[in-house]
Amino acid sequence: MTFPRECWYVAARADELGDGLAARRILGTSVVLYRLADGSVAALEDRCAHRPYPLSAGHRDGDRIVCGYHGCTYDPDGTCVLIPSQDKPPLGARVRAFPVHLSGPLVWVWMGTPGGARLRPPPATPELTPGQGWSCNGARRDVAANFLLLHEHYLDLTNVFEMHADMVPPGIEALPPLEEVEVSEVSVSYVRTLPSAPLAPWEAAAAGLDTDEAFSRRETGTFVTPGLHRQTYSIIGADGPVFELVRLHGFTPQTDRSTRVFLQLAWRGSAVATDTDRRLAEVFGAMADRDAAALEAMQRCLDEDETPRHYVNVKADRAALRARRIVHSMIEEERGR
Incomplete structure (x- = not known):
């Protein structure tokens, strides 16, 4: 892929995000965006950690996403917190969560090195x-x-x-x-x-x-x-x-x-x-x-x-x-x- 990753990119307009799940393709990566109860936005890799199924094809349970395949449930930070077929999720079951920044009408996402977003704020508009x-x-x-x-x-x-x-x-x-x-x-x-x-x-x-x-x-x-x-x-x-x-x-x-x-x-x-x-x-x-x-x-x-x-x-x-x-x-x- 011929693009830098250590950079903020616009993921969506703020008015595009309502109560549902929004699937996006950003830098060759599938991402699912959704608005939380406090008005902020979560962005997760759009793949279940269990099998290659898009989380955006599932549904919401409050601030959590429930996979539409086997019901694996994820917190906004990407942690799998529930698998209906067993008592506890496997250790380390999670998907990547991407930093998000809301600025006016734009929703920015950081696709680069985890932690790097703190060193490079999004451009001012x-x-x-x-x-x-x-x-x-x-x-x-x-x-x-x-x-x-x-x-x-x-x-x-x-x-x-x-x-x-x-x-x-x-x-x-x-x-x-x-x-x-x-x-x-x-x-x-x-x-x-x-x-x-x-x-x-x-x-x-x-x-x-x-x-x-x-x-x-x-x-x-x-x-x-x-x-x-x-x-x-x-x-x-x-x-x-x-x-x-x-x-x-x-x-x-x-x-x-x-x-x-x-x-x-x-x-x-x-x-x-x-x-x-x-x-x-x-x-x-x-x-x-x-x-x-x-x-x-x-x-x-x-x-x-x-x-x-x-x-x-x-x-x-x-x-x-x-x-x-x-x-x-x-x-x-x-x-x-």
């Missing part, structure tokens, strides 16, 4: 927490492509003229070069400022601004962790930002060729339209559809290549290449090389 004028919505989808293809795609938005021409402000025919690419041991970010131009229809509708006025824009993109990409887009007037949009992508590998994407949008502005929620969901939902089609086409090409091909890189790939190196370095470190 302050825009998704009520307050400071932010509104937000979210959606999820599955994309049949490796998660690194998704990171690279969103670290290079020069494809916007071919794929998303309706998103480009009038009069802008090319994106300016990246002003700076900042790199640390674990993250990559870039900054780009667009020249002053009138508003694109989607900008005017979402921000509630006058389409005749010209504005500049400031765009940033950040590979925060292998599990999270963050983009900001600010429309700037004479006195500062008049509309701010944050787009968070939680990229959770299911397999080498499948990624679950959790898209969260957050926005605020001086004259935000009353139906901004709906408009942004439509605009970025359609954008995500086109992105997914392109990414899945690239994955099919990679799968069809009998031998690895050499693809050239261009200047716009700077941030994407840095992110790929970070991921490869993390994987090699976990393998002990």
Whole structure:
């Protein structure tokens, strides 16, 4: 599997977890999630310790899971506490429990070394927490492509003229070069400022601004962790930002060729339209559809290549290449090389 494990990944949206059991595939591992009576979330490996049967096909007994095959019963920490056919469970009968962290609308899970979660908190997402004028919505989808293809795609938005021409402000025919690419041991970010131009229809509708006025824009993109990409887009007037949009992508590998994407949008502005929620969901939902089609086409090409091909890189790939190196370095470190 070509993804780091020593990292927090989004397992679900909080509103997906009700009274039932939710089966997920995360980093090639089957996981069952469920909400406890106190509102917290438990995550267990989705396999009974007795036989290879999914716990998610069983049922709940309070905060415990009962396997639907022989009735083996598990506490939220993965310990088997009851086997109906005998007095006591065998010593050591348990399944792995994964650390879980709830932050706003997202449920994060740690799939790495037990105990490692205490040393690396999940990435902060302050825009998704009520307050400071932010509104937000979210959606999820599955994309049949490796998660690194998704990171690279969103670290290079020069494809916007071919794929998303309706998103480009009038009069802008090319994106300016990246002003700076900042790199640390674990993250990559870039900054780009667009020249002053009138508003694109989607900008005017979402921000509630006058389409005749010209504005500049400031765009940033950040590979925060292998599990999270963050983009900001600010429309700037004479006195500062008049509309701010944050787009968070939680990229959770299911397999080498499948990624679950959790898209969260957050926005605020001086004259935000009353139906901004709906408009942004439509605009970025359609954008995500086109992105997914392109990414899945690239994955099919990679799968069809009998031998690895050499693809050239261009200047716009700077941030994407840095992110790929970070991921490869993390994987090699976990393998002990």
